[in-house]
Amino acid sequence: AQTVTQSQPEMSVQEAETVTLSCTYDTSESDYYLFWYKQPPSRQMILVIRQEAYKQQNATENRFSVNFQKAAKSFSLKISDSQLGDAAMYFCAYRSAWGGATNKLIFGTGTLLAVQP
C-alpha cells in the first residue's frame, strides 16, 4: 500500500523569504501523480501544484515549485517570496496512474505553515 509522510507538523517563514516543505512517499508503482494541496483558514483545500512521475522536469507554478526526486521518493514544495496569504495547512498527496487505477488521493498528515510579517 502507498503511504505519504510529512515529517514537519509546523513550519514558519518570514514574509518575502523562501521555505521548503518536505514530503516523502512509499510506493511500488512506477507511474503515479503527486500533488500539493493548500488549506487556508477558510478550510477549502486548493490544488497548488501537480507532478507526473514520468516527467523528470520539476513542476513550477509561479512562486511554487517542487523538487521531485523519484529514486529517493521525495517530493518537496518550495515557496519563494512568501506572502501572508501563503499561511495555511499544506498537504502532500499521491495518486496511482496505472490503467484502471483508483481515483483516490492518499494524503500526508499536513504541514502548518505560518508566515511572519
Add this chain to the structure above:
Amino acid sequence: EPEVTQTPSHQVTQMGQEVILRCVPISNHLYFYWYRQILGQKVEFLVSFYNNEISEKSEIFDDQFSVERPDGSNFTLKIRSTKLEDSAMYFCASSLLGTEDQPQHFGDGTRLSIL
C-alpha cells in the same frame, strides 16, 4: 469560479443517531468523493461515486455508511448509527472526470462532533 459546497459546516449529534452530510459538487463534474480527517490525523479516502454507483470504497466505509445522489445536484453521505470515533472533518470533492489529469476540487468540510 465554481465551488464545491458542503452543509452544515458543523454538525453535533448524539451517539447512535443517524446523520446526513450534504454536498453540492461542481455542476458539470461527474465523479464525487468523500474523505475524512480525524483531528490530528491524515485525510483519509472514504468512497468515490460515479454514474450513480460506488466505484471504490475504503475499509473505513463499512455498512454504517452510505452515499446517494438524490437529485441532479446533491451528493450525500449518511452515517446510520454514529459512533464516537466518527467525529472528524468530512470533506466532499468532485472532479470532471476520473482521470489523473482532472484535479479533485474540495469543499470546506463539515465538522462532525459525536457526543
